[in-house]
Amino acid sequence: MQVRIFRGADSSAALAQVKAELGIEAVILETREVMDNGRKMCEITAALERNVGMTRAKPSEAYGDMSSVSALTGGPGAAAPEWHREWSEIKSCLMSLMGKQxxxxxxxxxxxxxxxxxxxxxxxxxxxxxxxxxxxxxxxxxxxxxxxxxLSVRPLTLASWPEKIHCVAGPSGVGKTTTVIRMALAAQQEKPDLRICLVNADDRQARGRLVLRHYCELSGFSYREAGSREDILKLLDEADNFDRIYVDLPGMSGPQVLSERLTLLGLSEVDECAFHLVLSPHYGKPQLDHFLRAFSFARLSSVIWTKLDEAASFGGLINVADSCRVPISAVSWAAGFKDCMAPAENMLLWKLIFKHELPCGQAPEKLHA
Ligand SMILES: Nc1nc2c(ncn2[C@@H]2O[C@H](COP(=O)(O)OP(=O)(O)OP(=O)(O)O)[C@@H](O)[C@H]2O)c(=O)[nH]1
Ligand SMILES: [Mg+2]
Structure with missing residues (x-):
């Protein structure tokens, strides 16, 4: 709901402003007389309720009154796709013209x-x-x-990432559960006596839970389920028993954004916690832009790129790095758990972007040939 206050010399002048700004659907919440510089004025508080999903904010509204656009669209997250998309298209056109000059x-x-x-x-x-x-x-x-x-890098090694808790977020099916297991296996390989716990915070996917549980049994990791704030509090209570905790967050669907999900789970204020976003370069630019809005989060720590083997171009890595300004920590290029994820390094990224060479030395198309 958008709430605005209008002032006019009299009630009809104030009402005319309400109509002009909010239209005839506006609801008058309050009308009162106020003194302004010694003059009597009429002040009207009016509100406009709009269906967030249906609203399409006009660019003129967007630039004129940022707060009302935010209210109309539900904030700067995924619920504001139209405004962001239009602005990003305009920017892109201007830049492309500049580029030609x-x-x-x-x-x-x-x-x-x-x-x-x-x-x-x-x-x-x-x-x-x-x-x-x-x-x-x-x-x-x-x-x-x-x-x-x-395109900054912070390689996913124990030394570069001393945080105890690592939360892994990303779109559905991008490879979050696989990444959590790979991270735990890589940590165990670096330091075999590390006390590792894998946490399934995704109460909707039975498959992810089974896979995580299975790998915990196979590799000697502890396993916990934490689908609510209470579960997370319990986990934090026993955090001293572990050296590293890897949390598999659920894929996002609907209008919810990552920051809301983490707040609901009580994870957003936890210290010693790193937040990794898993993405794949096979998504197109509008899709990556959409994910960046849904997953934008002040404490986002790194991007992990998966499914490099399924991508035909890698410009998305640069676009995402420029938009979210967090380092790349790791990349993966095959469906397995072992020997297909590498800590990010500049040289590895240059070979990927400029030569289409995966960290295993192959080209993506040759890997599947
Ligand atoms: N080709 C390829 N497949 C991958 C890679 N990483 C993961 N996968 C596959 O992608 C599929 C989905 O992986 P998951 O780890 O279950 O993805 P998720 O994000 O946890 O999925 P949801 O929990 O359903 O949201 C699985 O079949 C993985 O084996 C990769 O780097 N390359
Ligand atoms: Mg999963």
């Missing part, structure tokens, strides 16, 4: 070739403009150095 003769032939290649890989034109500016302003800098400013 760039004087690429100011670049060396190799730099020009690399920028053109990134464009073909689906890298957002706005990032192309940023890279161009870096290269033109500092002749000494290389394209990879400029790209590394955007």
């Amino acid at each position: 760039l004087d690429k003769d100011k670049l060396s032939p190799r730099q020009r070739q690399a920028l053109d290649y990134l464009e073909r890989e689906g890298v957002d034109p706005k990032i192309g403009v940023t890279l161009y500016k870096c290269l033109v302003l500092d002749k000494q800098t290389s394209l990879l150095a400029a790209l590394a400013e955007i």
Whole structure:
């Protein structure tokens, strides 16, 4: 519901404003007389209730009054897709026009070739403009150095990630449960006596629960289920018994966003907790943009890229890194649990993006040939 206050010299002037701004569906909540600079004015509090799912905020509304757009669309998360989509399309068009105006003769032939290649890989034109500016302003800098400013890495190793609790979130079917098991196995391989607990916070998927439980039995991990705030509190009570806790969060559906889900579970304020978002480059740009809105969260720690073997281009890694400004921690490229996930490193990413070479040394299309 959008609530606004209007003032006019008299009631009809104030009512005219209500009609103009909120339309005839507005409900008058209160009318009162107020003094404004010694003058009597009529003040009307009016509200407009709209079905969030049906509302399409006009760009003019969006730019004129950010708070009312937020109220109309339910906030900056997944519930505001139209406004975000329109704005991102406008930005993209402007940047693409700017991109066409760039004087690429100011670049060396190799730099020009690399920028053109990134464009073909689906890298957002706005990032192309940023890279161009870096290269033109500092002749000494290389394209990879400029790209590394955007595409940061924090390799998924015990030393780089000392946090005890690791929550794994992402869209349905992206590979969250598989990633949780891979993370636990990699940690165990690094330090065999580590006390590891796998937590199933997904009370809707029986399959995920079975797989997690099975791997716990096979590998000597502890197993817990935690679908509610009370369960999470119980888990935190016994956290001293474990060195690492990996939490498999449920896939998101409907209008709920990750921050709401974590708050409901009581996980959003837990210290010593890292939050990893699992994505795959085989999603198109609008889909990745949508996921970034649904999973945007102030404490997001890293992105883990899965299913590299199923992707045909990797520009999405750069676009996502630019949008959410968190490092990549790991990448995976096959359906198994072992030997198909690697901690992220710059060189590995350059080979992936520029040569389409997976960390196993193969090209994605050859892996499935
Ligand atoms: N090709 C390929 N398949 C993968 C990869 N990672 C996971 N998978 C497969 O993707 C499918 C879904 O994996 P899950 O781990 O169950 O995905 P999830 O996100 O937990 O799924 P939900 O719990 O249903 O939301 C499984 O068949 C995995 O084997 C990968 O890197 N490459
Ligand atoms: Mg799962």
